Amino acid sequence: MHFSEDDLREALKRKDPGEGFTQRVMARVNQSKAESTMQPATKKVNGKFLTWWMQRPAWAMAVVAMLLLAFGIGGYQYSEYRHAEEMRIARAKQQKLQQEAERARDQAIMALEIARAKMNHVLQHAQLQAEPKDKIRRQRL
Amino acid sequence: MNLATRKLTRILILAILCFTALRGYGQDAKLQLGNLDKLTDKAARVTDVTLDGSLLQFAVNLIEKVDAEDKDVEQLQSIIKNLKGIYIKSFEFDEASQYSKGDVDAIRSQLTSPRWSKIVQSMEKRHNEYDEIYVLKNGDKVGGVVILVAEARELTVVNLVGDVPMDKVASLERHLAPSEKHSDKPKQKKERGHDQE
Numbered sequence: 001m002h003f004s005e006d007d008l009r010e011a012l013k014r015k016d017p018g019e020g021f022t023q024r025v026m027a028r029v030n031q032s033k034a035e036s037t038m039q040p041a042t043k044k045v046n047g048k049f050l051t052w053w054m055q056r057p058a059w060a061m062a063v064v065a066m067l068l069l070a071f072g073i074g075g076y077q078y079s080e081y082r083h084a085e086e087m088r089i090a091r092a093k094q095q096k097l098q099q100e101a102e103r104a105r106d107q108a109i110m111a112l113e114i115a116r117a118k119m120n121h122v123l124q125h126a127q128l129q130a131e132p133k134d135k136i137r138r139q140r141l
Numbered sequence: 142m143n144l145a146t147r148k149l150t151r152i153l154i155l156a157i158l159c160f161t162a163l164r165g166y167g168q169d170a171k172l173q174l175g176n177l178d179k180l181t182d183k184a185a186r187v188t189d190v191t192l193d194g195s196l197l198q199f200a201v202n203l204i205e206k207v208d209a210e211d212k213d214v215e216q217l218q219s220i221i222k223n224l225k226g227i228y229i230k231s232f233e234f235d236e237a238s239q240y241s242k243g244d245v246d247a248i249r250s251q252l253t254s255p256r257w258s259k260i261v262q263s264m265e266k267r268h269n270e271y272d273e274i275y276v277l278k279n280g281d282k283v284g285g286v287v288i289l290v291a292e293a294r295e296l297t298v299v300n301l302v303g304d305v306p307m308d309k310v311a312s313l314e315r316h317l318a319p320s321e322k323h324s325d326k327p328k329q330k331k332e333r334g335h336d337q338e
Contacts, residue, residue: 097199104192104200111190111227112220112310115299118288119311122272125263 169254170277170285170302174230176247180296183239184232193226193302220309226302237269237293245271245291248298252287269293276307283307 053060181187192200204218232240252259252275261274270292277285286307288299301310 100196101199101203104196105203107190107192108197108200108204108221108227109217110188111192111229111299112217114188114190114229114231114297115227115286115288115301115310118290118297118299119274119307122261122263122274122288122290123311125265125270125272126261129263129265 169256170279170300171226171228172248172251172287172298172300174228174248174298174300177230177232177240177244177296177298180232180240180244183234185235186231186233188229188231188297190227190229193228197221197224197226216309216312220306224301224303224305226300228300228302229298231297231299232295234294234296239294240291240296244296245289248287248289256284257287279304286310 181189201218201221204214204221234240256279257275257277259273260276261272263272264270271289272291273287273289275287275289276283277287279285283305285303286299286301286305288297290297
């Protein structure tokens with residue numbers, strides 16, 4: 001970009017800052033002073049806290065290790081608990097199924113025993129009724 | 142209604158009729174024994190067994206697993222594996238004439254179909270004893286068996302559904318009874334199928 005001498009003169013010529021320029025500048029200075037007096041308090045606290053830990057890395061590591069250990073043990077115990085609970089439910093289900101199956105087996109055996117007894121009972125009765133007729137027939141022969 | 146729609150309707154009706162007929166063909170070995178339930182209160186001893194579907198399969202599986210080498214169990218297994226259902230209602234009464242002729246006729250009326258054949262009948266009118274065995278023919282095989290024992294103080298209906306080897310049932314060993322083989326408990330006065338517990 002090329003600036004001519006006139007451009008520079010125009011740009012750098014004296015301008016009127018307007019009325020109340022001094023007051024505005026002073027107000028701005030006061031405001032920035034006030035902000036700078038408030039911020040350091042919190043910054044100082046954070047800084048102190050971090051500084052304390054930075055100065056004691058062993059403590060920091062120990063706390064981190066303790067937290068990791070606690071979370072690890074907690075997680076492990078929870079997973080163990082979940083596993084045990086799932087196993088318990090599965091065992092209970094299996095036991096229930098087994099009991100149902102055993103009951104069904106006993107019922108089936110009892111039912112067939114009744115069927116056998118009744119079938120033989122009817123067959124015997126029928127045989128007993130047929131026998132006298134046979135005897136008479138054989139006697140006739 | 143155009144020709145295609147008519148044809149489709151006819152095919153649909155035919156399919157429904159075939160399905161209904163086949164369904165009936167498969168189920169008619171099972172008797173409706175619900176009318177006998179009213180005798181439960183009068184009877185001194187009630188045996189009610191309802192075993193079908195998954196429960197019967199459970200029983201078959203367990204018998205296979207537990208007593209695989211026992212010969213009696215082998216025989217039992219061979220009987221049970223072809224069965225589709227076992228339904229028993231047995232009532233023993235302290236006094237005679239606790240059930241009516243109508244109760245027995247309701248059972249007999251279900252056995253009037255030509256597919257049912259009465260293979261054994263024993264009648265003793267003096268003691269009011271009517272014992273019958275019916276067999277449902279399913280082609281060359283047995284599709285079901287009904288043993289009806291109607292005596293003065295007893296009414297028993299045994300309904301076996303499926304391919305029943307009659308000779309094997311009749312020759313089953315007595316000691317297979319679960320009360321003797323599987324538990325030492327004395328028999329309860331009223332036994333119930335666990336379906337109704």
